[in-house]
Amino acid sequence: MFTTKFFRDKEGAKLELHERLRLEAAVSQVNQIDGRTCFVRSGVYLEQSTLLLEGFICRYVDDKKGLRQLVAVHVPGDFVDLHAYPLKRLDHNVGTMTPARVAIVPHSELDDMAHEMPKFMRKLWFSTLIDAAIHRAWLFRLGRLDAVGRVAHFLCEINARLKAVDLSDGARFELPIIQSDIAEICGLTNVHVNRVMRTLREENLCVFRSSVVEILNLQGLASRGQFDPAYLYISHVPQPSQPTMSVKI
Amino acid sequence: MFTTKFFRDKEGAKLELHERLRLEAAVSQVNQIDGRTCFVRSGVYLEQSTLLLEGFICRYVDDKKGLRQLVAVHVPGDFVDLHAYPLKRLDHNVGTMTPARVAIVPHSELDDMAHEMPKFMRKLWFSTLIDAAIHRAWLFRLGRLDAVGRVAHFLCEINARLKAVDLSDGARFELPIIQSDIAEICGLTNVHVNRVMRTLREENLCVFRSSVVEILNLQGLASRGQFDPAYLYISHVPQPSQPTMSVKI
DNA sequence: CGAACGTTTGAGATGACTCAAGCGTTGTGG
DNA sequence: CCACAACGCTTGAGTCATCTCAAACGTTCG
Numbered sequence: 368m369f370t371t372k373f374f375r376d377k378e379g380a381k382l383e384l385h386e387r388l389r390l391e392a393a394v395s396q397v398n399q400i401d402g403r404t405c406f407v408r409s410g411v412y413l414e415q416s417t418l419l420l421e422g423f424i425c426r427y428v429d430d431k432k433g434l435r436q437l438v439a440v441h442v443p444g445d446f447v448d449l450h451a452y453p454l455k456r457l458d459h460n461v462g463t464m465t466p467a468r469v470a471i472v473p474h475s476e477l478d479d480m481a482h483e484m485p486k487f488m489r490k491l492w493f494s495t496l497i498d499a500a501i502h503r504a505w506l507f508r509l510g511r512l513d514a515v516g517r518v519a520h521f522l523c524e525i526n527a528r529l530k531a532v533d534l535s536d537g538a539r540f541e542l543p544i545i546q547s548d549i550a551e552i553c554g555l556t557n558v559h560v561n562r563v564m565r566t567l568r569e570e571n572l573c574v575f576r577s578s579v580v581e582i583l584n585l586q587g588l589a590s591r592g593q594f595d596p597a598y599l600y601i602s603h604v605p606q607p608s609q610p611t612m613s614v615k616i
Numbered sequence: 617m618f619t620t621k622f623f624r625d626k627e628g629a630k631l632e633l634h635e636r637l638r639l640e641a642a643v644s645q646v647n648q649i650d651g652r653t654c655f656v657r658s659g660v661y662l663e664q665s666t667l668l669l670e671g672f673i674c675r676y677v678d679d680k681k682g683l684r685q686l687v688a689v690h691v692p693g694d695f696v697d698l699h700a701y702p703l704k705r706l707d708h709n710v711g712t713m714t715p716a717r718v719a720i721v722p723h724s725e726l727d728d729m730a731h732e733m734p735k736f737m738r739k740l741w742f743s744t745l746i747d748a749a750i751h752r753a754w755l756f757r758l759g760r761l762d763a764v765g766r767v768a769h770f771l772c773e774i775n776a777r778l779k780a781v782d783l784s785d786g787a788r789f790e791l792p793i794i795q796s797d798i799a800e801i802c803g804l805t806n807v808h809v810n811r812v813m814r815t816l817r818e819e820n821l822c823v824f825r826s827s828v829v830e831i832l833n834l835q836g837l838a839s840r841g842q843f844d845p846a847y848l849y850i851s852h853v854p855q856p857s858q859p860t861m862s863v864k865i
Numbered sequence: 866c867g868a869a870c871g872t873t874t875g876a877g878a879t880g881a882c883t884c885a886a887g888c889g890t891t892g893t894g895g
Numbered sequence: 896c897c898a899c900a901a902c903g904c905t906t907g908a909g910t911c912a913t914c915t916c917a918a919a920c921g922t923t924c925g
Contacts (some may be wrong), residue, residue, distance in 0.1 A: 379704065401628045410846065428756045431842055436759040438752040453742045455628065458749045458847035485734065492741045493702040495748065500707045502751035503687040508684040509758035510803030514881070545903065554759030559881055561905060593680055597659065598707035763913070794871065808913060810873060825920095 369394055369420060369470045372444025374494060374530040386487045393476035394418070400467045407461035407499040413451040415473045419443055423544065427551070428459050437552045438505070439498065440464070440525065444532045450495045451489030452477050465543045500598040512592065515533050517553040518563045520592030522573055522580060527596045538585055543578040567591075618669060619721045621693025621781040623743065627849040635736045642725035643667070649716045656710035662700040664722045668692055672793065676800070677708050681816045687754070688747060689713070689774070691817030693781045699744045701716055701726050714792045749847040758803050761841065766802040767812045769841030771822055771829060776845045787834055792827040816840075 372391050374382050383389075397420070400406055407413065409428075417424075419441050426447075438459055441447045448461055452474050481488045501524070508520045525542065529535035546564065547557040555563070559590040567573040572588045574581045582588055589595075623631050623781075646669070649655055650834050656662065658677075666673075675688040687708055690696045697710055701723050730737045746786050750773070759771045774791060778784035792799075795813065796806040802813070816822040821837045823830045831837055838844075 405859050407742075426752075428752065428760075430756070430760045434760060436756045438755045450745045450748065453629075453738055454749075456848070459752055481734065481738075485730065488737070489702055489730075490746070495741070495745060496699045496703050499699065499744065499751060500703075500749035502748060502755060503675075503677065503708060505755055506687045506751060506758065507679070507685045509755065510800075511677075511679045511683060547903085556882060557903090558883080558905090561903095562881090565905085600703070796871085805914060806871090807873090807915080811913090812869095814873085 368377050369397070369418060372420075373418060373446060374490065374549065375444055376531045376602045377493070377497070378602045380490045380493045380600075381602075382487075382490065386490070387486060388533075389480055389484065389487070390472070393472050393480065394470040395476070396471045396472050398471060400463050400468050400469060402463055402466045405460050405462035407448055407451070407457060409458060409460050410456055412456055413448070414475070415471050416449050416451050416470060416477075417447045417461070418470040419445045419447050420468040420470055423464040423542075424467055424469075425464050425548075426457075426459050426461050435551045436554065437548070439501065442525070442532060443534065446491070446494055449491060450498070454490075464548060499599055500600065504598045508592075514553070514555055514559055514563050515566050516592050517555065518549060518560065518592075519567065519572065519588045520594050521533065521547070521549065521552055522582065523585075523589050523592050523594035523596075524599070526580070526582060526585075527599055527601065531601045538582045540580055541578055542575070542580045618646070618667060621669075622667060622695060623739065624693055625762060625780045625851045626746070627851045629739045629742045629849075630851075631736075631739065635733060635739070638729055638733065639721070640711060640735070642721050642729065643719040644722050644725070646719045647718050647720060649712050649718060651715045653713050654709050654849065656697055656700075656706060658707060658709050659705055661705055662697070663724070664720050665698050665700050665726075666696045666710070667719040667721060668694045668696050669717040669719055672713040672791075673710065673716055674713050674797075675706075675708050675710050675717075684800045685803065686797070687800065688750065691774070691777050691781060692783065695740070695743055698740060699731070699747070701740075713797060721798065746849055753803075753847045757841075763802070763804050763808055763812050764815050765841050766804065767809065767815065767841075768821065768837050769843050769862035770798065770801055771824075772834075772838050772841050772843035772845075773848070775829070775834075776848055776850065778849070780850050785830045789829055791824070791829045792825055 368391060370382070370387050373390070374380065395415070421443055423442040424447050425437045427435045427437045429435055448457065448467075451457055477491070504524065508517050512520060526535050526537070526540060529540045530537050534540055546560045550557040550560045553560065564575055567588070570587070572582070572591060573582050574583065617640060619636050622639070623629065641832070644664070670692055673690040673696050674686045676684045676686045678684055697706065700706055726740070753773065757766050761769055775784050775786070775789060778789045779786050783789055795809045799806040799809045801828070802809065813824055819836070821831070821833050821840060823832065
């Protein structure tokens with residue numbers, strides 16, 4: 368089933384079975400895409416959106432020197448460019464980070480579903496708002512955290528999101544990306560990301576080797592990255608057993 | 617009329633007159649709020665949203681030292697926390713930057729409008745997606761620009777947004793905020809923002825004094841901040857140069 | 866007039882960057 | 896099956912942007 372991961376564990380907005388089935392039926396095709404391939408260009412008119420089934424996809428903006436800033440990373444179950452349904456043209460590019468399997472949903476099908484199931488539309492809207500909430504967490508990360516904190520925050524986020532779709536056991540998961548990807552996510556250079564990873568290793572917080580992330584001290588890593596998963600709106604997340612660090616303001 | 621500025625000039629999603637009138641009718645009250653006041657706290661259950669009529673409002677996240685990262689700035693005409701309609705609880709705080717006049721719209725009214733005018737709901741969705749697009753531009757700003765670029769980018773954005781609601785003549789506008797606000801927006805210290813403002817002044821790009829921004833060289837400022845207004849989805853903005861066609865990243 | 870607040874400037878510290886080189890792994894073609 | 900190229904990781908040394916701390920200055924307002 369294509370949609371088993373979509374909206375899994377979303378607080379207050381789970382999909383009904385009939386919604387899930389209708390969405391399944393709306394899938395026009397399933398594609399395999401090579402790794403590191405851009406498949407949606409900024410500014411192009413779109414009539415379909417992409418549900419990610421397997422692999423990792425990112426959204427990014429190019430600067431004038433050709434460097435990239437990633438603005439989102441997507442994990443299986445994410446409706447990657449659902450916002451293209453109302454927007455029609457995106458302000459950024461979308462590409463795979465790894466080989467990926469995706470399900471294509473034509474916007475015309477979403478139109479039909481909007482008539483049939485207005486409540487479902489609300490849930491799709493909700494889904495795009497979670498992406499926006501993640502953007503805000505990323506803004507906090509870039510604006511207020513130092514290099515180690517940024518990487519720690521990112522790893523905590525991905526761990527939480529992968530756990531929600533059973534792709535992390537809560538402390539260990541596959542993440543087939545390279546250090547320069549993390550640099551493009553965290554607004555750092557790849558050289559510095561390398562030093563950050565060493566720091567995380569030396570502080571026994573986290574190890575990232577051969578595409579596997581192993582979190583050795585989840586609470587410590589979360590504290591280092593000031594990570595609070597509330598913005599992910601995942602059900603049953605034990606609320607931030609807050610890092611016990613009272614700090615004088 | 618409360619809604620004259622809302623969705624003004626939005627590309628491909630202008631409001632019909634009857635939609636505008638219905639929204640007017642949905643306003644339950646109009647409030648005046650003091651400057652620098654938080655009026656929506658992160659995590660609190662909400663049953664209404666806020667349309668900004670006059671003044672400036674921001675959304676922000678606190679870090680553990682009590683420092684703030686602004687994640688959005690709103691200008692008159694913005695439906696500030698419309699995303700609270702589907703989300704119900706926000707992941708951030710909302711507060712005024714200046715004294716502000718706001719119109720309150722109960723979510724129950726939006727429910728009614730959803731039944732009466734499904735197309736209007738689509739436009740509200742669209743509106744929240746523009747906020748997300750702005751988040752992405754801010755991510756680019758923080759991740760890829762240096763201090764001068766960040767401030768330049770921000771000033772270009774505010775200029776463009778204020779111009780769309782007739783609060784900038786395209787080069788000069790009131791912005792009653794202080795340098796530390798810009799610091800909290802751009803992920804810098806207020807001391808450094810001060811030096812950046814001097815640089816912009818010395819390079820004859822822009823002057824910011826007594827709450828007035830005067831852009832002396834719009835093109836130069838945009839170039840310094842790598843600003844491309846496409847993400848604002850404003851009608852009749854001269855479209856940017858389009859992307860290249862290579863596919864492999 | 867004085868207090869509060871915001872701006873400006875200086876000097877020194879530091880975190881992240883740049884450039885450069887070496888190392889390890891993987892995949893491939895001779 | 897080895898050699899080598901390509902790629903990613905690691906480390907070092909020097910530079911630079913931004914931060915921190917500190918002080919002075921300007922403006923507003925009670």
